[in-house]
Amino acid sequence: MQAAIPSFAKQGKICYSQSLFPYDHFQNVFNLQSAGVVMSKGKGKIMFAAGDMAVYPSHGVGRIENIKVQAIGGIDQSFYVLKILDNDMTIMIPTATSENVGLRPIISRNEVKKVVDILKDRDIKVSPQTWNRRYRDYMDKIKTGSVFEVAVVLRDLLLLKGDKDLSYGERKMMDTAKNLLVKEISLAKQTEEDKVEKQIDKFFE
Template identity: 45%
Template sequence: MFSIGDKIVYPMHGAGIIIAIEEKEILGEKAKYYIMKMPIGDMRVMVPVKNVEEIGIREIAGDDEIEQVFDVLKGRQTKMPQNWNRRYRLNMDKIKSGNIYEIASVVRNLMIRDNEKGLSTGERKMLNNAKQMLVSEIVLSKGIDQEETEKLIDDAINCPAV
């Protein structure tokens, strides 16, 4: 169980800080919720405490993991399906996993692809979402601001900013 002040990652949403644990009644059912404040966009998210493992909530990455994330970002583009649909599904599965290394690989591959060939609207949206998830976790882990984090990611991949 997490506590107020813990920094956690909510797959598909990004990293945030638990600012409260509240009991709420939703659709006639009372349950405890973590109230998360996200560092980007000043958004708040409610996460049902009982579903934490099922959802894949985890603690944010530490310094060693963040270093490995930058190693992933600096790596070569991995082979992806040529078919847009298959590529999109594969990348979406990686993002849904909540695994920071998988998300970093999606960001790297899509940024490189965008630089070389351009992206469809759907893939551009996917890239922006994946990048925001990565940025939110790095911001909380390293204590640096969003702009600096985005520059570090862009520099690691060595592509112009998206």
């Protein structure tokens, strides 16, 4: 069973990803401001370096601020300290499980072309299921962290918007998907976010 998170850990914008922390060791992990070692002593392949950009599912693009080593249950474990660009939230992700939880690099320019192909694809039929079922399905796609799944969600909702009024939840999800895509594509192409957003909008005029 996962240990209860003490109230002080819920303050601010710090999250811990996919880890079970013994309660009496939680304070050791929580201290992000302590002087940390930037080399991994624990298990896990280091895929990113401090300063690298990475994408975390549902949260979007962030910057690896540091790689910290913290003692968990008497065992040193290394963590990526990821700061989400959109809201300054800080997430600590164990390096050993970073791939399993979906942490990945920014897409390449070639992959941007595939995203564009998905957005421009009209040879599809949006499912006629109820809005709440559709909402759950699209949320599952966004949670995968795949930029291509996010593109499918945005395309389908924008096409659906042309035929009917979207629910409040669907409109919020559409905005989320668009923001995730715009942020990552702008970094991949090294261009302004406004320019990327306008290009996406043109696909649906």
